Amino acid sequence: MVNRQPIIAVIGAGIAGLEAASQLAALGYKPVLIEKAPVVGGHVAEWNRLFPDMTPAEDVLQPLLAGTAKVRTLLNTEISAINRLKDEYNLILSDGSSLLCQAVLFATGFHLFDASKKEEYGYGIYDRVITNRDLEQWFNSRQDARIDKPRAVGFVHCVGSRDLKAGNPQCSKVCCITAIKQAIEMKEEFPDAEIYCFYMDLRLFGKKYEDFYIRAQRDYGIHFIRGRISEVGEAIDNRVVVKAEDTLSGKPVKVTLDLLVLMAGIVCNPDAQQYAREIGVAVDEDGFLKSRNNLAAITDSSRPGVFFAGACTGAKTVPETLAEARSAALAIHNYFNSRG
């Protein structure tokens, strides 16, 4: 007989939390979504279209919202503390209440790397230097004085990814394909603009990614320059002057751009690290939460009753995140079944 009474705290109402909560509710459990933001949807809710089919982000979110319509959802709610009891967890919430639950699912997602830490790129210093998130918000709102009919746009891959000096050695996985997506979108928006992508190497592992990359070159004429940018300065007309090395031709490159987009990498949500420490869940060397087994049990933590879904264990694409959320729901179901 399956115990359908347990309460499961799902921390984070991004797409991982929403999908997992939806699946758990369908299985008869009582998930509680806890979200510190005023709305659900996480990063995807801020995005406009998704690679590689240019799917509107809204199309991904709507089924998830429908699936969680009856799930208890606490918005604007932070977790002040988590206490580990014998077989349960007690969450102290920012409104002063507490939530006693029998399982905890971390769906805490990721943070974008703070691009201003790469000082040489001038984010937060030069007006025309923006991030991938800023550009995506412009795709949504069309309101950003910095983007005014640009004739030359650059994209910098791996900003705060694969960068030991920035304290973030891992690959953020989705930035290469996101840069290509955004480069194509900018070319569609501004056909006369020259678009440059500065990359270390391109990691296009997913379904249709390579096709997307070839289209960017063949159909959109986007220039791919293999080399890292050494410095960014500002010209007298507020345009940005970019210096880089083209390592394929072995020559330095200097180009003046109307807009420079930094592809900020993915780092673990620091809140997740804090919660993990409070209940004795391990954090891996890369700063993300540590799975019990990276091959066979990616959604399991080392602690009974604590599970993971999505980017809290590392950079993930949307389909990977959704698949992992379903997997986590099943793992939780099996956990309660095994306890009788």
Added chain:
Amino acid sequence: MIYQGKQKIWSDYQKEIPDDHWFYVRSCIRQSFFPASETHFVKIVRDLLGKDLYETPHHTTCGGIAYHSDTIPQETAMTIVARQFALMTEAGYKNLVTSCITSFGNYCEILETWREFPELEARIREHLWKACRREFEKPEYVAHASDVIFKLRGEIAERAKYHLVSRATGEPLRVVEHIGCHYSKMFPHKGVGGAEYPCVLSGMVESWGGQVIDYPERRHCCGFGFRQYLVKANRGYSVSNTHKKFESMEPYHPDMIITNCPGCPYFLDRWQYVIAEQTGKTYGQNGCGIPALTYEELAGLVLGYDPWDLGLQIHQVGPEPLLDKIGIPYDPNRKYLGLNEKEIMKPGLPTVLKCC
């Protein structure tokens, strides 16, 4: 430009600079290029502001120029530096202040190397003992002399007789600041403001009324680059680097350049003459150049020292348009009088660059 963004970075790179009790080591090449600058550093810090600043005639080169020119191994430079530390220890000081940027970088690099490899420090101590029977303590603080002037910029501003504003319009002067490569590019946390947007010079300029220009080639080398100049066949690289900087700053119409390195003011000054001769182009107003000053010279001007006592006649680019713009008086007849009113000879004038 988002000024608050720079302020945020500056707050991340605050350097502790002691108020007083300094062991001062001069620069071997600055004493040749701009000797009055070091003299006036001592006059301002010790005589005017009353700080304890000690120097010894037994001090020598730090070996930094030779090290960066690949003519001596680092262990040799380390042993030379160990001797300077011994002189400081014998004098009873713990705060080292260097006149030269390359010395500053050299001292910082050696101390960091010893921190990483203590066995190397032990070997250098042995070398020093065998060579001259000296022992040393490492300094508690290492600062560049521009750090000290930065620290004292407020006191200098309080005593200022002139400000970096146009006497005619009241507008702030437009100032290019150029930081020596060895100041913070090696160790960003050892420079005021870090490596990308240092504020050691811009802080002085703003405190004294000027406006700092940020231009695309701000971070680019002045043109010295050691082997770019020291190997004669490479000097085309040197002047082309300097040319690139002037082309980049030209649209901003700077009134002056301020530097904190031995080589930078020299090359940013002298190569203006060479560029003018080669291309016929000058970058100041009315066929003149852009004066390139040391921070001590600028502090001296602000405090009201005589421009010729500050050694401004040693520069290739004539300072007179700048002095006129600020309203600093000067006697043209004294320009080429040295100590005790002795004639130091008047140089020949360039054919293109207007020098006075």
